[in-house]
Amino acid sequence: MPVPTLHIHGTIISTYTRIVQTVAEEAGVGWTITATPAQSEENRRRHPFGKVPTVEIDGLSLYESVAITQYIDNVHNGGSLQPDDPKIRAEMDRWIAIANNYLFPTFEHGLLMPRLAHEYLKTPLRSDIIEAALPDIARYLGIVCERIEMSPHFAGPDFTLADIFLYCMLRPVQMTSEGRNLIDQLLPLRHWLNRTGKRDSLLSTRWPREIENAAEPK
């Protein structure tokens, strides 16, 4: 049988692109990526809401990371990142929904975009936006920490898609000074990030800056 290949259209520094890459790594599916700005005409033809990533796999064109990751796991990984037990499955689904609906929008608009715009586009740092978002970010991290204190992974005993969504959203927060200060005070969450970040799938999908920082002498 030919080895399946996933073609990703996305951006290099993108949380959701990394989620899809990580699931492909877990499933042993090879992937390629074509840099595609989310708001480009070309991307709007692939994703009418103007988001990345979109993918092609097995002759299918797909968008929306939940659909993409479940497809890859179901067809190419025996569904091993999704619990069979409906109660544990509901917990996984809950945490993916929390990540998509509450964590990502708050982290992205309140902290990551202001920081990235400042660092890459050299625009003045919008500390007012960051300051305004920090109370919610701190509260959300506290909720996430309380959950991960109770079991090794977000849905319980086993590593699932929920851990991949959560890790790929929390790690960029930890890479900012504000996020690191908050997470440093939340030991169970910090330990989970350290442990989870050692998985091969997450090591091989690190952003360039993470790789550079890891190479720096401590």
Ligand SMILES: N[C@@H](CCC(=O)N[C@@H](CS)C(=O)NCC(=O)O)C(=O)O
């Ligand atoms: N619901 C989408 C969210 C994707 C998303 O928000 N991607 C971000 C990049 S990580 C994006 O396209 N941002 C560009 C924009 O909103 O203009 C999914 O699950 O794939």
